[in-house]
Amino acid sequence: MAEPSIALEDVEVRVKDCCILDDVSLTSGTCEWTLLVGPSGCGKSTILRTINGLCPPSKGRVLNLGTWLPGRNRHEARKAWRSTGTVLQEVALFETRTVLTNVELGCRAAGLPADKARSEALTWLDRLGLVDRAADYPASLSGGQRQRVALARAFAPRPRLLLLDEPTSALDQVTAQVVLDGISELVENGTCVVMSSHRPEEVGMRCTRCVVLDGGRVVQVTSGVPDLAVP
Numbered sequence: 001m002a003e004p005s006i007a008l009e010d011v012e013v014r015v016k017d018c019c020i021l022d023d024v025s026l027t028s029g030t031c032e033w034t035l036l037v038g039p040s041g042c043g044k045s046t047i048l049r050t051i052n053g054l055c056p057p058s059k060g061r062v063l064n065l066g067t068w069l070p071g072r073n074r075h076e077a078r079k080a081w082r083s084t085g086t087v088l089q090e091v092a093l094f095e096t097r098t099v100l101t102n103v104e105l106g107c108r109a110a111g112l113p114a115d116k117a118r119s120e121a122l123t124w125l126d127r128l129g130l131v132d133r134a135a136d137y138p139a140s141l142s143g144g145q146r147q148r149v150a151l152a153r154a155f156a157p158r159p160r161l162l163l164l165d166e167p168t169s170a171l172d173q174v175t176a177q178v179v180l181d182g183i184s185e186l187v188e189n190g191t192c193v194v195m196s197s198h199r200p201e202e203v204g205m206r207c208t209r210c211v212v213l214d215g216g217r218v219v220q221v222t223s224g225v226p227d228l229a230v231p
């Protein structure tokens with residue numbers, strides 16, 4: 001069997017005396033979409049931050065695109081970051097750069113040449129309904145528009161790994177489905193997606209598996225979204 005794109009093995013994350021993740025194990029591979037669900041504070045964001053190295057585990061280990069954390073060197077970390085698109089809850093944009101440049105910079109950081117970066121940036125801004133705002137600066141955008149710029153920046157390089165923390169939280173239902181269509185296309189073309197959501201029903205059977213968390217522990221793993229009310 002091929003090595004998964006990401007894996008958590010018996011991961012514990014502690015902050016001071018507080019155990020935030022407790023014995024968490026999960027894997028996700030190429031062309032797979034893993035959805036993290038559960039009540040607020042159950043540890044979804046911490047899992048995403050642990051996968052991309054922002055939150056080191058106190059026990060266990062984490063596989064990220066071929067290298068294990070802790071222990072990877074700077075070169076390996078840089079290589080993984082270039083192949084990873086990350087959109088966390090706090091959307092961080094380059095405020096002194098235009099919308100188009102924000103997305104182009106994501107492509108350039110991933111190694112795309114300038115002309116390809118421009119065309120992919122325009123393609124994804126168009127798909128996410130923002131091409132008419134390409135020359136504007138982030139400060140002039142709404143919260144949902146800023147979220148879509150961050151998503152376009154993450155999607156445009158077609159990364160091997162996509163880490164998304166509630167990527168449709170600021171979007172209406174129609175726009176959310178456009179974003180989910182984009183994620184589906186990336187997954188079909190090989191991307192491994194790990195995504196948290198408070199609205200799992202909008203993802204439905206698009207995802208490969210759903211990991212239900214409670215109190216920092218995995219309580220259920222299902223194919224597709226289980227029929228349960230997640231707060």
Ligand SMILES: Nc1ncnc2c1ncn2[C@@H]1O[C@H](COP(=O)(O)OP(=O)(O)OP(=O)(O)O)[C@@H](O)[C@H]1O
Binds near residue numbers: 015039043044046047
């Ligand atoms: N830096 C930190 N210091 C102390 N506690 C933290 C820290 N980061 C997260 N926590 C705690 O860890 C727990 C899990 O937080 P996390 O953000 O992962 O939850 P979540 O499931 O993503 O929540 P939400 O759905 O509200 O975004 C929470 O109880 C939170 O207060």
